[in-house]
Each structure stands twice: as C-alpha cells, then as structure tokens.
Amino acid sequence: MENTVQLEEQFNAKLDKGEFIEPKDWMPEKYRKTLIRQISQHAHSEIIGMQPEGNWITRAPSLRRKAVLLAKVQDEAGHGLYLYSAAETMGISRDELLDQLHTGKAKYSSIFNYQTLTWADMGAVGWLVDGAAIINQVMLQRTSYGPYSRAMVRICKEESFHQRQGYEIMCALAAGTPEQKAMAQDALNRWWWPTLMMFGPKDSESKNSTDSIRWKIKRETNDELRQKFIDRTVAQAEHLGLVIPDPELKWNEERGHYDSGEINWEEFWNVVEGRGPCNHIRLKVRVAAHENGAWVREAANAYAAKKAKREAGSLVA
Amino acid sequence: MSTTDNQWPLWEVFVQAKTGTPHKHCGSVHAPDKEMALQNARDLYTRRSEGTSIWVVPATAITASSPEDIGPFFEPSNDKPYRHPTFYVTPEGIKYL
Numbered sequence: 001m002e003n004t005v006q007l008e009e010q011f012n013a014k015l016d017k018g019e020f021i022e023p024k025d026w027m028p029e030k031y032r033k034t035l036i037r038q039i040s041q042h043a044h045s046e047i048i049g050m051q052p053e054g055n056w057i058t059r060a061p062s063l064r065r066k067a068v069l070l071a072k073v074q075d076e077a078g079h080g081l082y083l084y085s086a087a088e089t090m091g092i093s094r095d096e097l098l099d100q101l102h103t104g105k106a107k108y109s110s111i112f113n114y115q116t117l118t119w120a121d122m123g124a125v126g127w128l129v130d131g132a133a134i135i136n137q138v139m140l141q142r143t144s145y146g147p148y149s150r151a152m153v154r155i156c157k158e159e160s161f162h163q164r165q166g167y168e169i170m171c172a173l174a175a176g177t178p179e180q181k182a183m184a185q186d187a188l189n190r191w192w193w194p195t196l197m198m199f200g201p202k203d204s205e206s207k208n209s210t211d212s213i214r215w216k217i218k219r220e221t222n223d224e225l226r227q228k229f230i231d232r233t234v235a236q237a238e239h240l241g242l243v244i245p246d247p248e249l250k251w252n253e254e255r256g257h258y259d260s261g262e263i264n265w266e267e268f269w270n271v272v273e274g275r276g277p278c279n280h281i282r283l284k285v286r287v288a289a290h291e292n293g294a295w296v297r298e299a300a301n302a303y304a305a306k307k308a309k310r311e312a313g314s315l316v317a
Numbered sequence: 318m319s320t321t322d323n324q325w326p327l328w329e330v331f332v333q334a335k336t337g338t339p340h341k342h343c344g345s346v347h348a349p350d351k352e353m354a355l356q357n358a359r360d361l362y363t364r365r366s367e368g369t370s371i372w373v374v375p376a377t378a379i380t381a382s383s384p385e386d387i388g389p390f391f392e393p394s395n396d397k398p399y400r401h402p403t404f405y406v407t408p409e410g411i412k413y414l
C-alpha cells in the first residue's frame with residue numbers, strides 16, 4: 001500500500017518537473033482510464049468525422065476542390081490511426097476500441113452528428129470545425145502522456161491546410177453571386193453554435209476538467225479555449241462580410257475579449273446523449289463499413305498465412 | 318478471437334527523413350505481414366513525402382529497459398565524469414583541443 005503512495009508521489013513529482021509520462025511508467029489507474037477515454041474518443045471523432053465531408057467528395061465543384069477534399073478526409077483517417085495507436089500503448093486493444101465505437105459505448109465529438117447540407121458546409125466545416133479542433137490540439141501537443149503528445153504534434157502539422165482550404169471555400173462563395181454568399185451565410189448560421197459546443201460543457205459544469213488540469217492532460221479549460229476560438233474567428237468572419245449569428249457578440253474592452261451569448265445547452269446534451277440529427281446514421285454507416293470490409297481482412301489473413309507457410313517450407317527444403 | 322479478428326500484429330514504424338539521418342520512431346501500424354506493414358506505414362506516415370526509407374519491426378521483437386530499474390540500470394555512467402571533455406583542465410591560450 002505505502003508503495004502506491006510512494007509511486008504516486010514520484011508520478012506527481014515528474015509532472016511538476018514538466019516531464020512526460022511514458023507507456024511503461026507507473027501511473028494512477030484513474031489517469032490511465034481518463035486518457036484511454038479521451039484518446040479513444042478523439043480517435044473515434046477523426047474516423048466518424050470523415051463522413052460529413054466524405055458525403056461531398058463526389059459532388060465537389062471542381063477537380064481541384066475534389067482532390068483537396070479527398071486529401072483532407074484521408075488525413076482524418078490517418079489522425080484516427082495515430083490516435084488508436086497512442087491509446088493502445090495504455091494496454092487496450094484495437095479490437096476493444098472499435099467495439100466500443102460500434103456498440104455505441106464510446107462517444108465521439110457531437111459536431112459530426114450534424115448534417116452537411118450544401119457545398120458551403122465544406123467551407124464552414126474546414127474553417128470552423130477544424131479551426132476549433134486546432135485550438136484544442138495545439139494545447140494537447142503539450143499533454144503529459146508522451147505517445148498522445150507525439151500524435152498531436154503530427155496531427156497539428158497536418159491540420160493547418162484543413163482550416164485554410166475551408167476558409168478559401170468561404171472566401172470564394174462570399175465573393176460570388178448573391179445566392180452563393182447567402183449559401184455561405186447559411187452555413188455559418190448552422191455551424192457557429194455547434195462549433196462552440198465542441199469545447200464541451202462550461203467549466204463550472206465539467207466533471208472531468210479538474211483532474212485533467214491537475215494531471216496536465218489539458219493545460220487550458222473548456223471556457224478558455226472557447227474564448228480563444230471566438231476571439232480569433234470574429235475578424236475572419238468580418239473579412240468574409242458574413243455575420244456571426246449571435247446578437248450578443250460584442251468586444252469587451254475591459255476584458256480584452258469578445259462577450260458572447262449563451263449556448264443552447266439543452267441542444268448540446270441532446271446531441272451528446274444520442275438525439276442529434278445524425279447520431280443514428282453515422283454509427284450505422286461506420287458499422288456497415290467495418291462489416292463490409294471483413295472479407296478484405298480475411299483475405300489478407302489467408303494470404304499472410306499462406307506466405308508464412310511457404311517461407312517456412314522453403315527454410316526446411 | 319474470431320476468424321474475422323481485425324487486430325493483426327503490431328509493427329513499430331521508423332522513418333528516415335532524408336539520407337544521412339537516423340531512422341526515427343514515428344508510431345505503429347497493424348498488419349498481417351511485413352509487406353503490408355510496410356505499405357500501411359507508407360500510407361500512414363509518409364503522405365507528404367516525409368521519408369526516404371522506412372523500417373517496420375514487429376513490436377514483440379523489441380526489448381526495452383524498464384522505468385523501475387532506470388536508476389541502477391544507467392548508474393554505471395554516473396560516476397564517470399571523465400568521459401566528458403569538460404572534466405579536463407586545459408592551459409590557457411591553447412587552441413584546437
């Protein structure tokens with residue numbers, strides 16, 4: 001028993017010195033559990049996040065836009081794989097992780113339960129959703145768990161093109177015909193609030209936040225990150241000549257930040273609890289993709305087994 | 318584990334960014350055999366020409382030191398400061414040493 005106390009002291013001392021925790025290091029069970037949950041949720045979000053944009057690949061308005069969107073969606077698949085690998089270093093298997101996603105036991109970011117109705121949504125998702133994700137991910141580059149931190153460094157390098165390509169789409173639409181500009185405004189109207197919800201519940205209501213900050217898994221709180229996103233995005237919307245759908249949005253000289261209206265928390269909890277516009281279909285598509293890929297995995301297994309046998313045979317001969 | 322098990326063995330991936338530099342660990346992939354491990358690693362870790370060479374190593378083939386033994390394990394080098402050039406006094410004005 002006293003051994004655990006000692007180990008926990010050493011663990012905390014390491015964190016205080018700003019050192020990273022590596023897979024074989026001793027760690028409190030709750031640190032492990034929290035991280036497995038967070039990293040796997042993050043991985044699932046990248047994988048489910050391929051769907052709302054994948055939806056538009058065949059209908060992209062030009063070959064350039066199509067190639068770009070395809071590359072972006074491929075990146076998101078890669079992000080999911082980096083993160084599954086990081087989660088696996090904590091002793092959970094890939095099978096268990098996928099199972100948790102497919103049975104609905106694990107959560108993923110609620111933002112992907114919204115529909116992408118028009119091409120302008122590809123602009124708004126890249127600009128706002130990837131923009132919000134980047135703010136969170138830049139912070140996570142300094143998270144205390146080594147493999148998670150290293151995955152985030154890779155991901156951040158790849159993310160900046162995601163946000164730029166989205167903003168470029170918005171620029172093109174905003175400078176286009178009145179109908180195109182209206183389409184861009186409509187996308188902003190629909191994505192603004194769900195994007196703000198990506199940062200999670202208010203600090204006063206976030207039950208996981210204190211441990212995460214203490215263990216340096218997170219370095220900034222939900223509200224701080226959300227504020228940072230708003231402060232950065234307002235000027236970008238102004239440049240587009242688009243209006244952020246929040247009548248209470250106003251610069252506060254004293255705070256040096258924008259004040260903003262209240263998020264519809266009822267909608268937030270509804271989507272988190274599975275009653276969003278696309279929760280059902282996202283999971284259905286994901287499970288179908290996995291099941292339809294079973295024959296490929298089986299064929300790869302059979303081929304690997306056949307080759308292993310042949311190699312073993314030639315060794316004997 | 319069923320026959321549709323998709324876990325596959327784990328391979329650690331090392332990428333050399335350019336010739337003349339060491340291969341650096343960058344993550345891992347699952348794959349049924351070494352050729353597919355190499356292809357998966359290429360698709361996953363070099364989408365932006367980040368590499369000139371890739372190694373994949375079965376994760377089970379790696380033997381690692383354990384953090385609990387870190388003290389005694391690395392101890393032998395602690396009392397040998399004379400392995401560092403700063404240990405030595407050189408006369409003033411003498412160059413190229």
Ligand SMILES: [Fe+2]
Binds near residue numbers: 046155
């Ligand atoms: Fe991503």
Ligand SMILES: [Fe+2]
Binds near residue numbers: 076130133159162
């Ligand atoms: Fe992204």
